[in-house]
Amino acid sequence: MGRSLEKAIIPVAALAVSLVLFGAFVAAAGANPLDVYYDMYRGGFGTWFSFQNTLQRAAPLMLTALCALIPAHLGLIVIGGEGALLLGALGAVLAGRALGSAPPILAATFMMVAGAAVGGVWVALSGAMRTLRGVNETISSLLLNYIAIALFNHLVEGPLRDPVSLNKPSTFPIADAATIGNIPGMDVHWGLVFGLLACGLSYFLVMHSVHGFAARMIGGNVRAAALSGIDVARLTIVLCFVAGASAGIAGAVEVGAVQHTANATLIAGYGYTGVLVAFLARQHPLAAIPVSLLLGGINASGGLLQRTEHLPDATVKVLQGILFVVILASETLYGRYDWKILGRAAERKSAAVVPHAEPLAPAAGAEPTQVKGVA
């Protein structure tokens, strides 16, 4: 009871504090905070159009968040989502081109699988280096991002370039059969469904499966895990593969649903925003969904803030930064207070203070004298 109460109170309070701090910030920048809140609501959630905008922006974040979130349960901080997304996109383009004549569902599925496979291998590299050679996974996955970007640019501008793409180097487009459309009745592509499914599946994998339990054992104490018979290396590499695969799918969705080719515009930072989502979600797969929606909504409303309040684009980045810092700081509050007691104490106080105001007063007055005596 106290625990679940805590899990609800702390994030909500952190969100509220962030919004207040952000309000002070925009006030300092010369805008009316209440107008800004209203615009953010209107731009991110207020209308069906805005909400779909938010959903669309949240979709890739759910997938890239998992790339940081799943390895976190192994005790690993992986920030290689960006590279896995890009190379996943390249893999998807190659698959999407190869399968031009296949039935649409098959072609799209194969494209996703190809994206997942390439992205998975890329992050599994970091996992393997970590578990087999002791290379720090944060550094290696970050550096692999740069390698992935260089490789991506080289292939897009060189061997895989469509000669027709003169001033915007791109690969050949995928076959029409391989494109991914919108969810019926919505202006949001299927990537959202993939994101929700991936978060749901990861929840069972990480929180309710033997492998997830084993992963958390590794995260807690590698030696203990190894001594209890867990194949640390295998599980680490496999889970890193799963993590990279979800970022790879994000890349495949961007290709299938949005760009239809692979080009440098895919380097849009989804991978890095995913890391932010994972941390804000406190590495909980289901929490990644609302956090993605929140960040998606903030980004969706960023445009409106620029246009109506004339605030610079960096404004939403400031809010993201404030959120990140406040939520990380609020982590220290977990387990410090017994919220159940707080709740009960508050009840007792409100019951006590009103009718027995007088008898309590002398007791309160007596305390300071005692303290003085001790001093």
Next chain:
Amino acid sequence: MVPIVLPPLPRSFLKALLTLLAVVAFSGCNKKESDASAAPATSGATEPASVKAKPFVVGFIYVGPKDDYGYNQAHAQGAAAIAKLPGVKVREEENVPETDAVQKTMESMISLDGAALLFPTSFGYFDPHILKVSDKFPNVPFLHCGGLYQEGKHPKNVGSYFGYIDEAQYVAGVVAGLTTKKNKLGFIAAKPIPQVLRNINSFTLGARSVNPRATTSVVFTGDWSLPVKEAEAANSLIDQGVDVLTMHVDSPKVIVETAEKRGIFVSGYHANQATLAPKGYLTGAEWNWAKIYTDYVTWVREGKSYPHLLRGGLKEGFVKLSPYGPAVSPEAKTKADEAKAKLLEGTFVIYKGPIKDNAGKIVIPDGTARPQTDIELEKMNYLVEGVVGKLPS
């Protein structure tokens, strides 16, 4: 008694929170008042018209910051010119990536701001984003910077415009060729794509038309906005003896500042960067979007048909040169003005054979002239003689 560890932190926390709330609420009230008093001063031109009639809302979308001293600032200056027109209201959004984010921005400008005309200014917005969204809003013109429109292939409410800015680079090359003391020019470029190669080649041809011993060393950074790499490239070129730099990147700011700091000359691009290098700024190839935007807004507002493909150079007023800096010699000014006059007449062709590439191969044979509108120039894949550098094959 149950000990409660709570009090110190949350109470102060609460206090801080309340204080903040008060500050926010207070400044909010203040803003309202100052808003009301400031309104006539800041938006006097558009407000009265909007009271009478619904304003004509024009949306501008930029891929980077609109104060980047470069590509986006040039467009924002054009937008600022539009904002001064009576009855026109400008809505701007900067740092919009070429992902589905720009689709949503365009839709949002139309459905939430009521935009009746859009200028998505980045090259990469066109395909697939503008093509996709323009289908949904057949009554809103989408006018794109890049010159990609093809009659019959693209929607009727889409248009594209672009300028032959290499003409201005040619004239800047003349100035550079007569200013350099070591005959070594430097060009920092983003990507080896036709548009960029054309600028490098025109700059070099301009320089060598007055100083055949001049060469241009090229460095490709790989992307449109990489300030650190651009600074490194600038320093490395200067270390190699280059004494005039120019560039084709989104924001020339870092390169111009580096050149000034190192005491060499620099020729600008996209917008005027003279304030960043008061000593070494020679001239620069600038866009003049204000003219194109004013024309388009007038055509669309009056319900006239507008050109779907609009291109032009110095003669048409699409591009211009920054005023000459203090380091430009009278001789260089005369020669540059001559070249400019010939381009303004429209009689001079920059790409006139024989032109060799820097490996000695003839790319434009003797007797062949390729004027600006020649479609072959859009596929440029070589560096002319006098350029030091290599294209990735």
